[in-house]
Amino acid sequence: MTGVEKVSLDWSKLGFGYQKTDRRFIAHWKEGRWDAGTLTEDNSLHIHEGSCALHYGQQCFEGLKAFTTKDGRVVLFRPDENAKRMRRSAEALLMPPVPEEMFIRACEEVVRANLRWVPPYGYGASFYLRPFLIGVGENLGVKPAPEYIFSVFGSPVGPYFKGGLQPVRFITSEYDRAAPNGTGSVKVGGNYAASLRAHEIAVKEGFADCIYLDPATHTYIEEVGAANFFGITKDDRFVTPKSNSILPSITKYSLMHLAEQYLKMTVEERPVPIDSLGEFVEAGACGTAAVITPIGEIVHRKKSYTFYAGGKEVGPVSRKLYDLLTGIQTGVVEGPKGWVHEVR
Ligand SMILES: Cc1ncc(COP(=O)(O)O)c(C=O)c1O
Structure with missing residues (x-):
């Protein structure tokens, strides 16, 4: 994981904001099954105007981070726990759960595809991953969506509250x-x-x-x-x-x-x-x-x-x-x- 030429950013000055990175993962669920998912450069979604995510809030998400270690590896912190929590969130809103294997693979693929955006060790910065699951497809009444999208994008981030370790x-x-x-x-x-x-x-x-x-x-x-x-x-x-x-x-x-x-x-x-x-x-x-x-x-x-x-x-x-x-x-x-x- 070392030896990647990083983008030119002031890693020590990052806040908690969106930055368009190179590629994101997207998978579709239809008629009872997930496809394998793919990486794409496109950071916008084209979804049906009747999508349940838009009208009835049928969506859930996660947030986890990738870090560069002192010895130059890139690691995710407890991604299996995020996968399990997303399963519970999906079940609460009658959405098809994302298999843990697909969740972790998607996070890994997004990290690998955006290595130049993963902050180096030593700046207190990390690569934030945002997995999300949304109900899409033609619909009008209050009921679970006929189709779903699972996607993961990532962005380099610094502290959420200004100042980091300050009261x-x-x-x-x-x-x-x-x-x-x-x-x-x-x-x-x-x-x-x-x-x-x-x-x-x-x-x-x-x-x-x-x-x-x-x-x-x-x-x-x-x-x-x-x-x-x-x-x-x-x-x-x-x-x-x-x-x-x-x-x-x-x-x-x-x-x-x-x-x-x-x-x-x-x-x-x-x-x-x-x-x-x-x-x-x-x-x-x-x-x-x-x-x-x-x-x-x-x-x-x-x-x-x-x-x-x-x-x-x-x-x-x-x-x-x-x-x-x-x-x-x-x-x-x-x-x-x-x-x-x-x-x-
Ligand atoms: C409402 C709420 N509470 C707590 C947390 C902290 O959870 P975690 O440590 O899993 O990020 C989050 C962030 O995910 C949150 O949105």
């Missing part, structure tokens, strides 16, 4: 991104459409994003924008919310494992009352895009909670977890078996 501020929202027994635990577009207004309000008020509370009672913390929440207690426990309207973050489950196995911390996944935020000396948002973003402050109904160093610095546990996670992703730290998947 940022959040405010709780009075809106919900998902219903108590709805689609919050799967990665479907409707959850994100429902989050746009809350996000915009938070940003207008000077916050990085909003925090969602449980949709039934608004008393427990659920998600931090498009990332999961964790808090570190004074006695070094890693605490993260449990609820069936939270997206099960692959990063979060990875951090829970690292906290327990590598840092020998106690890990608790349980409801976290918003008025118990005072028990945390550190807090963070975690996800593929957010990596670990330290939370400096949370404002909830005019009450402010600050974390490590008055919300001005990254706490030591968050820093250790960040170093472990990114070290594993870039081949500097030995991770649990199967966490990095080399693209050959």
Whole structure:
């Protein structure tokens, strides 16, 4: 994987944005089966005006990253977990699941076809992959689509929240991104459409994003924008919310494992009352895009909670977890078996 001439980009200045890369993967499902899929240079889709994805939100997606390791390999981080989650999302919306083999092969093909866009080691940048599955084909009534498209494109990216490992501020929202027994635990577009207004309000008020509370009672913390929440207690426990309207973050489950196995911390996944935020000396948002973003402050109904160093610095546990996670992703730290998947 070494020796590829890279495109001319300032890798250290990348934000989280779309960049057209050379080729993307596209496969079609029709009459009960998937075709083999192919790579294409065309970055637009031509779909039927009645497509269920457009009218009834019958679509789901994933997000995962490829990294260049210190020794020049290119690896995907836990792509099998994304494939499994996409299967659950597809099943929730009555879409034909993408076989795990096809999901991983598509990601690998897109990485190989765009190697010159994969950021080199050492810039804190990565190649973000966006697999998506949409219901297409002629339709009018509310029912599952007759045909489906599965596609994967990729883009080089830097940090999701400006500044990388810098504490940022959040405010709780009075809106919900998902219903108590709805689609919050799967990665479907409707959850994100429902989050746009809350996000915009938070940003207008000077916050990085909003925090969602449980949709039934608004008393427990659920998600931090498009990332999961964790808090570190004074006695070094890693605490993260449990609820069936939270997206099960692959990063979060990875951090829970690292906290327990590598840092020998106690890990608790349980409801976290918003008025118990005072028990945390550190807090963070975690996800593929957010990596670990330290939370400096949370404002909830005019009450402010600050974390490590008055919300001005990254706490030591968050820093250790960040170093472990990114070290594993870039081949500097030995991770649990199967966490990095080399693209050959
Ligand atoms: C709503 C939401 N929560 C959490 C996450 C983090 O999940 P992961 O760590 O699997 O990227 C994401 C991103 O996928 C998300 O969109």
